[in-house]
Every structure is written in structure tokens, then in C-alpha cells.
Amino acid sequence: MTPEELASAIQGQVAAAVQAGVLPQSCMATQVSVERPKNREHGDWATNIAMVLAKSAAKPPREVAQDLTTRLLTIPEITKAEIAGPGFINITLDSAATGLIAISIIQSGSNYGKSNQLNGETINVEFISANPTGPLHLGHTRWAAVGDAMARVLAAAGGKVSREFYINDRGVQMQKFAASIHAAATGLPVPEDGYLGEYITDLANQIKAKAPNFESLTPEDQLSICLEQGYALQLAIQQESLIEFGTVFDTWYSEAKMHADNKVVHALEVLEKHGHVDRKDGAIWLRTTDFGDDKDRVLVKSDGEYTYFASDCAYYIDKRERGFDRCFYLLGADHHGYVNRLRAVAACAGDNPDKSIEVLIGQLVKIMRGDQEVKLSKRAGDLILLTDLVAEVGVDAARYSLIRYPVDTPLTLDLDLLVSRTNDNPVYYVQYAHARISALLRTASELGHDWQNGNLEFDPGLLVTESEAILLGKLAGYPRIVGSAAELREPHRVARYLEDLANSYHKFYDACRVLPAATEELTSLNVARLHVCAATRIVISNGLDLLGVSAPQRM
């Protein structure tokens, strides 16, 4: 029996109580919530329904609980229902009812945990969106991991998700980038505010190697080759490192192409049509203060140039016209000032920002090397790159350690720690549980035990020990973890859950012998426990998949 089934069974008993006149009609509307009690002695599940209903029933919670308890005991799967504390009802299920979850997980396989909670909503998840003027650093890496996990979680909850990377390939930064490469290629001094770092020299060398006549070109032609080639090379480097990292975008969206396609002009027309555009001081403004921004924003400067903000507007409007119900922006804390203006843009375009825009602010990643904080500065070339992190700790550990914390808390990674003690990383703990089960199932098969289709049937009633009951309860809770991770936009919940699940599995493994000893025959108890193991492996594998972390067969 899953918690959802239990909740609806309780709902049914509430209805019966209303029918019997014990509870007023108003109690029907109340949502029943079922939770796992922290303390195992309180049973398998607990509900606070009596306390919630107490007010509308105009009775003390314990009295409501008393009546419901009697009714709940008529449900065959419930062996015990007790009132506790202020009015909790603690419920113990028949061990067979608890154990059946294993079968249901095995049948669902990779679909276990998926739902249609988001009801096919089309969601655009935009993240990283780094300038193509340098490699991706650790700040981007947090989003590369979390943004992708977010997309996976939303998809598992029934969203139609598209991952998108916005390329800021237009504007002053690109010019500086080209000038910096050009300087490196020709031995000129680095321009003011230019980019530093070895990668600039590398790019310059690659460009010169591809264009043997480079030296003989005019400086203007050289510069334009540097821009074009430097951009292409650097973008390819970003794309490759993300693929290696396991983050694959559906769309790489070029700002320059958006301009070339006249999308910005179109966006201005849309905004104008909705009546929030002003002209003053020779510039064109969007009256974002109509919708809570603290000042109006310039779309077109008095010199006729579009602002970056104009691109933001056009990009948003284009996303909506491409059919996305909801646009996620995953931004660093240094961009939190954008939230109000993005929402105002949506409102100026005639949308309800509460529906169409969702901005998640990720606090910055602080990096320690021992006691020393490593300062990041792309211009100065002092970087911790995505590729560096992966080289040091591997994709799985890197992704996992970035995902397992909520994004709204600053994250401190100690590189020395991550490097020197990789075995202590929780990801290994979870992966080990998966590898351990894989080994066990492998052994079962090598010994010729046919536990799935053999003579012995799965008997869930044999799973009676404490560690089995705890493990089964955790397995039953997985779908709601995925659901809450999606609803709250907090993929880290999946990671925390997996650690908890792995812990329950290791304890189970320690307490319960799964396979028969070498000389003995397979028993029904072995079969039942093999089902539990198989179900656990499925859940770990499904959960790790949501994080983009591998589930190894061997370690």
C-alpha cells in the first residue's frame, strides 16, 4: 500500500464519518496528509487529519481521532491505528501490504517516481548563458549541474521541458574579446579592460595556424577573423565541456541571430502595442515602473543602439511566442536585481509574471583551497574551470556535490577536501549501494537462482523485520520526493533522499541475509528479499538519473 493509497483510504473513512453524521459536511474538503513518523515506534505512517478537522468539527482533536481510528481499523491492510499526542493517528500496515510496494516498483521500472503533476506544462529552463568569451568556470558549473537536474526533475513530474543556453554573442564584450585575441596574436599590449589568461593566447595561436596569411592581412581583417574564429572556437569549447559534464542543451540561442532575425524590432512593437513604451531624452524607454520595478529601463539609447535590456525583452517575448507557458531563469545572486525588471517585462508584454516567469537565484559558490579563498575573475585569468573540477574529482562527484545543497545558500567547496577525500563524498555512498545490489543480483543469477519466475512466489508477508519495514517505507516515499522536488524547484531533495535510502539499504543488508548460503536452496524469504533489493536498485538508479549521476554496476 502506497502512502497515496493510504491517504485516499483515510479520505474514504472521513467521508463515512460525514455520512454517519459524526463530522459536518465541511470536513469533506480537507486534504488528507500522510507522513512517515520520525520515530519508528509510532508505526508506519501517521496522519494529522484529526487535528486539522478539529476546528470545523467543533470537537477536540482526540475525540475526532477516536472515531476515525475505529473506522480505520475496518480497512483490512491496517493492523493498528492508535491515537497519540495531541491527536495524531499512528497507523501500522499489515507487512504484506507494506511489502507489495516492491512488486509495484519492479513493474514500473524506470517510470517509478514519474508523475503527471505538472500536467504537460511547457517549460523553458534557461541556465548558464555565459558570454562566449572564455571558458566556463565554477560559478557556471553550479548551474550546469543544478539547472540540468532541475530540468530532469521537472520532466519527471510531467513537464515538457526544454533546456536553453542564451549566447551573449553581441556587444562590447565580444569586441573586447576579439581585441584581446588580436593583441595576443600580434604581440600588441592587452587592451584596457581586455581579457587575460592563457586561453586567449591559445585561441590566437589556433587562429593563426588556421590562417597562414594572417600576418599579411590588414589589422581590420585580422580583428574580424579574431572575432569570428575566436567566437566559434570558444563556443565549441563551452559546448564540449558541457557535453562531457552530461548537460545537454536543446537550444543554443544566439543573441546576434535574434537581432539579425528582427526579433528585437518585433518585440518593441509588441511592447509598444501594450502601451508601456515612452520616448524621452532621445531614448526609448520601457515603463517598467508600471509593474513594480524601481526605475524605468532604456530599450534604445539616444545614439540609436539597442541596450542589453532590449535583448532581454525580445528574448522573453520570443520564448513565449515559441509556446512556452513558463520561463525559468536560473541566475547568480549577482543578478538578483534583474528579477523585478524581468517580471515587469512580462507584465509589459501583457502576461501574468506569476505564471510565465520564474527566477531562481543561486548564491555564489565560494571556493577554498585549504584556508585560502580562491577569487574568481575571468578578466584576470584566475579561474577554476568546469573542466578543472571534473578533472580533479570526476563528473559524478562534481555534479553531485553541487546539486546536493539548496541553491539559495552559498556553497563552499574546499578543493583540497574534495580532491583528497573523494571517498567521503556522499555520492560514493549512494553509488556503492547501487553497486552492492548489482553485485548481489549478479551473484544470484550466476548461482542459477531464478527468483523472478521460479517456483517460489513473492510473499511480501515475510518481510517483517525492522530494517525491511524501514527500507520499504523509504521506497514507497520516492514518488512524493520527486513531486516535492519539482514543485519546490529543489532538486537537492532527491540527493538527500538517496543518501537516506542508501543508508536504509546498507542497514538492511547488514541485518538481513539476502542470498542462501552456498550449499542451501533458495527459500521464499530469499525471494522476498531479492525483490526488495531489485526495487531498491531501481529507485537508486532512477534517482541518480534525475541528478545526471551514473549508477555503476561495480565499484
Add this chain to the structure above:
RNA sequence: GCCCCCAUAGCUCAGGGGAUAGAGCAUCGGUUUCCUAAACCGUGUGCGCAGGUUCGAAUCCUGCUGGGGGCACCA
């Protein structure tokens, strides 16, 4: 000045209004003739301060203190 985020064990952090607030690391000790010991078991004076909301607050609200970040016709 205005805005956002944060404050929980020695350290890094979990904890969607519920019962005795939890992990990992670190410390010290224990467990394997038996399926993977990357495991398991034991070892703890902790929710920054003050109010409020209610049957009940680490959780929600207000104020304060302390830390991080942000405020351009920049990108």
C-alpha cells in the same frame, strides 16, 4: 540609503507548522569462518537575539544583531 540571500553540533550542512531537531566529516572505541568493510554499531551542553501568529514554530510574520551579494542610456 534601498533590495535579495543567509545564521542549526568543533567543521560542512539537512530539516515544506507537528511528537525526543538530524546526517556527513572530525574524535575515541567496537563489528567480517557468511551475499562488495566505499559498509554497519556505539560516542554530542547546538536552532544568533526579542516579540508576535496557534492546540503546536528551527520552520510563518515584525524588529534587532551579525555575515555575503546587488543597486548604470555596462555587458
